[in-house]
Amino acid sequence: xxxxxxxxxxxxxxxxxxxxxxxxxxxxxxxxxxxxxxxxxxxxxxxxxxxxxxxxxxxxxxxxxxxxxxxxxxxxxxxxxxxxxxxxxxxxxxxxxxxxxxxxxxxxxxxxxxxxxxxxxxxxxxxxxxxxxxxxxxxxxxxxxxxxxxxxxxxxxxxxxx
Numbered sequence: 001x002x003x004x005x006x007x008x009x010x011x012x013x014x015x016x017x018x019x020x021x022x023x024x025x026x027x028x029x030x031x032x033x034x035x036x037x038x039x040x041x042x043x044x045x046x047x048x049x050x051x052x053x054x055x056x057x058x059x060x061x062x063x064x065x066x067x068x069x070x071x072x073x074x075x076x077x078x079x080x081x082x083x084x085x086x087x088x089x090x091x092x093x094x095x096x097x098x099x100x101x102x103x104x105x106x107x108x109x110x111x112x113x114x115x116x117x118x119x120x121x122x123x124x125x126x127x128x129x130x131x132x133x134x135x136x137x138x139x140x141x142x143x144x145x146x147x148x149x150x151x152x153x154x155x156x157x158x159x160x161x162x
Contacts, residue, residue, distance in 0.1 A: 004030040011039035020046050020057075027052025035061040047073050047084075054079025062087040074101065081107030089116040095123070102128050109134030117143035 005024040007013050013034060020031035031049045034040045035057050047058035058076050061067050062084050074085040083104055089095070089112055102113035110133050116122050117139045129140040 001025055002030070005033045008033035008039060009037040011037065013039075013041075015041075020044075021049045023052065029057065031057040032060045035066060036064070038064055038066040040066070042068065044068075047071075047076060050078070056084070058084045059087045063091045065092040075104065077106070081105070083112070085112050086110070086115045089121050090119050092121075095121070097123070099123075102126075103131060105133070111139070113139045114142040118146035120146055 002022060002024045004013065004017070004019070004022055005028070008030050011034070013030070017030070020029060020034075022030045024030070024033070028051050029049050031040070031044070031046060032051055032055070034044075038061075040057075040061065047056060047061075049057045055078055056076055058067070058071075058073050059078055059082070065088070067084070067088065071084075074083060074088070076084050083106065085101060085104055086106060102111060102116075104112045111131055113122070113126075113128055113131050114133055114137070120143075122139075122143065129138060129143075131139045
């Protein structure tokens, strides 16, 4: 582990750091270490830095919901085509009521709606239940696989369904 990696986790990196891409063990960048700890500075803007496996810093920050307010890189994808928005919907519970990019897909056709459904994150009033990924699996089926169907049976109609 480099000294910068050690300083990243407790948020003790020097102001004006420029070598965010410096890799440590396993190819983790200093930026990824800081993002995972929720310690990136407010002015950080190098969200595209990837580790040795193609995992961008923005994806790391999205997992513990540490993206800054107004983050505009939701379509930034990793080497598999998973976007920051996919990762965020797998990890976070609250999203803008105006979110509209449900059909954004990864390299396999898996949409943000599928990700949200699998993780029980679809909002009330959601209506794209028949949106299908490349193998034909619909959002409705993804929700059932994620446990939504069993919970729905105990509480009544699903989000937005009649």
